[in-house]
Amino acid sequence: MKNKVLFTIITLIALSLLASCSQQSDALTVATDAAFPPFEIIDEETKEIIGFDIDLMNAIAEKAGLDIVYKNVAWDPLLAGMAECQYDMAISAMTITAARAEQFSFSDPYINAGQIVAVQIGNETINGPEDLVGMTVGAQIGTTGSMEIEAIADTTLKVYDTYELAFLDLANGQVDAVVADYPLAVSFVNKYSDTLKVVGEVFTDENFGIAFCKDNNELIAQVNAALAELIDEGFVEELVFKWYSSVD
Numbered sequence: 578m579k580n581k582v583l584f585t586i587i588t589l590i591a592l593s594l595l596a597s598c599s600q601q602s603d604a605l606t607v608a609t610d611a612a613f614p615p616f617e618i619i620d621e622e623t624k625e626i627i628g629f630d631i632d633l634m635n636a637i638a639e640k641a642g643l644d645i646v647y648k649n650v651a652w653d654p655l656l657a658g659m660a661e662c663q664y665d666m667a668i669s670a671m672t673i674t675a676a677r678a679e680q681f682s683f684s685d686p687y688i689n690a691g692q693i694v695a696v697q698i699g700n701e702t703i704n705g706p707e708d709l710v711g712m713t714v715g716a717q718i719g720t721t722g723s724m725e726i727e728a729i730a731d732t733t734l735k736v737y738d739t740y741e742l743a744f745l746d747l748a749n750g751q752v753d754a755v756v757a758d759y760p761l762a763v764s765f766v767n768k769y770s771d772t773l774k775v776v777g778e779v780f781t782d783e784n785f786g787i788a789f790c791k792d793n794n795e796l797i798a799q800v801n802a803a804l805a806e807l808i809d810e811g812f813v814e815e816l817v818f819k820w821y822s823s824v825d
Contacts, residue, residue, distance in 0.1 A: 604644045605645045605665040606646055606663075607646065607664065607666045608648050608655045608663075608666070609649060609667065609668055609669045610652045610739075611626045612740065613628075614628065614761065614764040615629050615761075616669070616760070617630050617668075617670070626649060629817075629819075630668045630669065631668075632820075633687060633813065634668045634787070637800055637804055640807065641802070641803040645666075652717060652720070652739075655669060656677070659789075659790065660681055665790060665793070667681075668788070671785060672783045672784065672786075673786040681788050681791050682789040682791055683788060683789070684787035684804060685786065685805070686784030686785060687784075687785055687804060688784070688813065688817070689782065689784050690761075690779075690785060691779035691780060691783050692725050692780055692781045692783070693757070693758075693762050693776075693778070693779050694706055694755070694756055694776050694780075695744070695747060695754060695757065695762045695775050695776070696747070696753065696755075696774060696776055697747065697773060698772060703753065703776060704776050705776060705778070705780065706725070706729065706756070706780050709732050709753075709756075710730065710731050710732055711731055712733070713732075713735055713752050714726045714734060714752060714755065715734075715737060715743035715746055716736060716743060717737050717740045717743060717757075718736040718737065718738065721781070722757045722758070725780075735752055740757055744757075744768070744769065748769045748772045748773060758783070760820075787800060
């Protein structure tokens with residue numbers, strides 16, 4: 578009798594674990610590189626991923642009825658993983674480019690964020706991208722910022738695994754400037770407000786989009802429909818106010 582009861586308990590536990598695994602396997606994996614404040618960053622207290630993109634993706638998932646789980650992935654592996662369909666989606670302040678669109682698909686744009694130059698406060702020589710000739714300029718590897726620097730003749734590009742390291746080097750005088758997405762640059766300038774500043778105007782016109790495994794048209798349509806509704810409802814504007822509130 579005891580053996581029968583024990584067998585029943587073990588069977589129920591096994592079925593429960595199988596059900597749990599089945600539920601987890603049904604969830605869509607959303608990759609993000611949680612090193613792009615205010616778009617995605619690790620909350621120091623909860624250790625959870627938070628930010629503009631996370632709020633937006635959660636709202637899209639709720640409206641579209643999608644079950645999602647996040648995977649924190651470094652930038653280069655994230656891009657390679659999306660090209661190989663290792664993840665269902667990626668949201669990580671990703672600029673929609675023709676080159677990337679050849680490797681994976683994109684949602685409709687959800688925000689426009691161009692590149693801007695950041696320097697030390699005492700630097701009066703660099704006032705925009707035209708002044709970067711002959712300078713050593715930092716950017717995260719594989720980003721639009723690094724591509725823009727490479728396009729400037731006689732400029733030395735110094736690449737980093739994260740923008741956090743690039744801005745730390747800038748604050749310590751290891752590079753002359755950093756080129757990054759405007760909201761990201763302002764976030765780090767606010768962090769190093771006694772040391773850094775942004776100069777000039779945003780000099781590129783860029784749109785951020787959600788990446789998808791190539792030609793996953795059904796999922797793309799679901800996300801685009803939910804995104805359009807959120808934009809119409811003013812939710813994206815609310816996120817701009819929430820996460821850009823410190824931007825002057």
